[in-house]
Amino acid sequence: MSAARSSGTTRVVILGGAAMGSFCAMSLRDQGFTGPITVVERDPSYARASTALSAAGIRTQFDTPLLVEMSLFGADYLRQTGEIMAFREEGYLVLADAGRAEHRARLAEMQTATGAEVALLDRAELSRRFPHLNTGDLACGTLGTRNEGWFDAWSMLTQARARAREAGVDYLTGEVTGLEAQAGAVTGVVLKDGTTLPCDWCVLAAGAHSAPLVAGLGIELPVVAKKRTAFAFRAPVDPAGLPLTCDVSGFWLRPEGQGFIGGIQPPPERDDHPPEDLEPDHDLLLDLFWPNLAHRVPAMEELRLDRTWAGHYEMNMLDQNAVIGPHDRFGNLVFCTGFSGHGVQHAPAAGRGVAEWIRHGAYRSLDLGPLGWARVRDGQPLSEGMVF
Ligand SMILES: Cc1cc2nc3c(=O)[nH]c(=O)nc-3n(C[C@H](O)[C@H](O)[C@H](O)COP(=O)(O)OP(=O)(O)OC[C@H]3O[C@@H](n4cnc5c(N)ncnc54)[C@H](O)[C@@H]3O)c2cc1C
Structure with missing residues (x-):
């Protein structure tokens, strides 16, 4: 099926x-x-959207070179769009024990060769630069010295939305319940109130709740909602100038105002919940996050919890990577989902790619083909190991 690429009447529904x-x-x-x-x-209101609930980190430290390139574009975008994005380019510090040191060093080489700026710090250097860390059981760390840090995801969203609206994009409040299709093409988007919106192109960008929307077409999209809890707290450590830190135990931690925010993935046996559940997992603090945190940053043995919230990772169970681009049988159905907890930083590159595909029939800047549907159909994972 080949839908019109753009005439004044070609309709896109997102x-x-x-x-x-x-x-x-x-x-x-x-x-x-x-x-x-x-x-x-x-x-x-986006109250439950992952975008609004995210930690809004951006890093070039990924296993997959294409993700490094997507982040580099994201970092450029953040710098160019100015102050409102509150881009704090303080870096990510990814820690490694002896077992993972060689792998970390190889990844840093790949990331640097791809255009990132990532420094390898040995244990002595880690202790010198980050004296709050207990480095006793560490071998090294990798630190992004540019293009990494965090930003204001809400501003990023509202600015993109405002620009789209100014350019004549219509935002309709409604709940999609399914899609209509004929002869290998999606022809309409069905809403809960019974309305059907006819379309020439349909873009699936419903985050953790994407899979049910295409299930009626017989498409098994392996994207599920995985609840991730974040903790905001104060501790007797000066947050100024500290990077976002990813520990060998799996926790992440970064400055936020006068304090910090952080989180840790739950173990698999505690990771099943109804897809709409956003009740924070309070027990995770005492069971996993705090003990590991106090081991790595002894001064954080003392902390005062300010608030706790949860959001959804839109986890692609095949390989923890996004699905971007057209479906094979329904060629006018374009995926932009499954970012597995590292999506907000990739929104500028993913949006550009989807737009290039629809408008020109090909990726013109970054080739997002490796993130396409074919690997999902064929069960050929493009596995991303760096998911925190
Ligand atoms: C705690 C936490 C920390 C994170 N930290 C980071 C980070 O540091 N860096 C990073 O890059 N990413 C991070 N992420 C991941 C990031 O937030 C997501 O990858 C990204 O926001 C996904 O954007 P999205 O637009 O696909 O999904 P969402 O933001 O969830 O948006 C999907 C939208 O679709 C709407 N929708 C869903 N179903 C329907 C329907 N049936 N009809 C109509 N509308 C519908 C929803 O209301 C929602 O607004 C984090 C996520 C969480 C939860």
Whole structure:
């Protein structure tokens, strides 16, 4: 099936209007797409959207070179869009014990060769630069010296949304329940109120809740909601100038205002929950996060919890990587989902890629082909190991 690429009447309907949906919409206009674009969003407050609940970190330290390149584009975007993004380029510090040191060093070489700026620090250097860390059981750490840090995801979303609206994109409040298709093409988007929106292109950007929307077409998208709890706290450590730190135990930690935020993945036996469940896992603090934190940063044995919240990782159970690009049987259905907890930083690159595909029929900047549907169909994972 080959849908029209852009005439003034070619209709795009985007399912989900947070980071991915809004960057796809904005980028379509940037690429010169002139047809009507409708973004369907069930909750314009974004109270439950992963984008609004994320830690908004950006890093170039990934296993997959393409993700490094997507982050480099994201970092450029953040720098160019200015102060409002509150981009704090303080780096990610990824710690390694002896068993993982060689692997870390090889990854840093790959990331650097791909255009990132990542320094390998041995234990002595780690202790000198980060005296708050207990380095006794560490061998090394890798520190991004540019293009890494964190930003204001809410500003990123609202700015992309505002730019899309200024360019004539329509945001419709409604809940998508399924898709209609005929002869190998998606022809309509069905809403809960019974309305059907006809479309020539349909972009799936509904985050952790994407899979049920295409299940009716017989598409098994292995993206599920995985609840991740974050803790905001104060501790007797000066946060100024500290990087986002990823520990060997799996916890992550970064400065936030006068204090810190952090989290840790639950063990698999505690990782099953209904898809809409956003009740924070309070026990995770005492069972896992705090003990590991106090081991790595002894001064954080003392902490005062300010607040706890949970959001969803849109976990691709095949390989913890996004699915971007067209479906094989329904060629006008374009995925932009499954970012597995590292998506907000990749929204600018993913949105640009989807827009290039729809507008020009090919990726013109970064080739996002490796993240396409074919690997999911064929069960050929492009595994990303760096998910915190
Ligand atoms: C605690 C936490 C920390 C994170 N930290 C980071 C980080 O440091 N760096 C990073 O890059 N990423 C991080 N992420 C991941 C990041 O937030 C996501 O990858 C990204 O926000 C995904 O954007 P999205 O637009 O695909 O999904 P969402 O932001 O979830 O948006 C999907 C939208 O679709 C709408 N929707 C869903 N179903 C329907 C429907 N049926 N009809 C209409 N609308 C619908 C929803 O209301 C929602 O607004 C984190 C996530 C969490 C939870």
